[in-house]
Amino acid sequence: xxxxxxxxxxxxxxxxxxxxxxxxxxxxxxxxxxxxxxxxxxxxxxxxxxxxxxxxxxxxxxxxxxxxxxxxxxxxxxxxxxxxxxxxxxxxxxxxxxxxxxxxxxxxxxxxxxxxxxxxxxxxxxxxxxxxxxxxxxxxxxxxxxxxxxxxxxxxxxxxxxxxxxxxxxxxxxxxxxxxxxxxxxxxxxxxxxxxxxxxxxxxxxxxxxxxxxxxxxxxxxxxx
Numbered sequence: 269x270x271x272x273x274x275x276x277x278x279x280x281x282x283x284x285x286x287x288x289x290x291x292x293x294x295x296x297x298x299x300x301x302x303x304x305x306x307x308x309x310x311x312x313x314x315x316x317x318x319x320x321x322x323x324x325x326x327x328x329x330x331x332x333x334x335x336x337x338x339x340x341x342x343x344x345x346x347x348x349x350x351x352x353x354x355x356x357x358x359x360x361x362x363x364x365x366x367x368x369x370x371x372x373x374x375x376x377x378x379x380x381x382x383x384x385x386x387x388x389x390x391x392x393x394x395x396x397x398x399x400x401x402x403x404x405x406x407x408x409x410x411x412x413x414x415x416x417x418x419x420x421x422x423x424x425x426x427x428x429x430x431x432x433x434x435x436x437x438x439x440x441x442x443x444x445x446x447x448x449x450x451x452x453x454x455x456x457x458x459x460x461x462x463x464x465x466x467x468x469x470x471x472x473x474x475x476x477x478x479x480x481x482x483x484x485x486x487x488x489x490x491x492x493x
Contacts, residue, residue: 308383308385308386309386309387310365310366310384310386310388311390312387312388312389313394314393314394314397314399314400315364316364316387317407318400319360319363319364319366320361320364320407321402321403321406321407322360323410324353324354325360326407327347328343328347328358328361328367329366329367329382331343331346331347332380332381334477336381337370337379337381339373339377339379340354340355340358340377340380341376343358343380362380366382366383367380367382367383368380368383389407391404415481433476437478455482458482459482462480
């Protein structure tokens with residue numbers, strides 16, 4: 269699976285952990301072809317995993333993916349932290365290629381953007397590295413926490429939304445019996461399907477950002493194979 273961030277992955281945005289979905293990214297508007305809406309992706313190595321496994325850094329990356337370029341000052345205000353901490357952690361993310369300066373502004377008013385819209389990570393890449401393995405587990409827990417937080421936020425206000433939204437928002441669950449390689453193929457197909465919908469006009473009447481999560485877990489009854 270792949271993981272984009274608020275996914276301020278987050279959301280969402282928005283990540284795969286062998287994959288695990290990351291935080292969701294903001295929809296890309298405009299363009300004439302499906303290719304113009306293809307997600308910019310990266311596969312995290314052990315160093316990047318260790319850097320990203322931090323509460324503020326995951327939120328910073330998610331915020332840049334969801335809402336676009338911003339300064340350290342604006343991000344600090346949005347995330348309820350101080351500008352010094354935000355600047356420091358943006359530099360840590362930049363050191364592993366997850367964010368980059370846009371070239372505008374100076375000092376803490378420099379503008380930053382996310383380099384990719386989605387990242388993935390795979391346990392097979394870091395097997396035997398205890399710190400990186402711990403980082404992957406932390407990130408998976410964090411992304412699941414973000415999912416439950418967003419789901420709870422929706423349920424708290426769903427009664428205020430129009431019926432068409434209340435009819436389509438929610439969760440579904442299905443069971444399939446597959447080996448790991450076929451499950452990976454299923455995950456890739458679902459991500460490709462969601463990508464096609466990124467070509468939709470974000471300015472269409474009634475359009476709102478929607479978080480799409482993909483969770484695939486084996487049935488643990490009977491133990492591990």
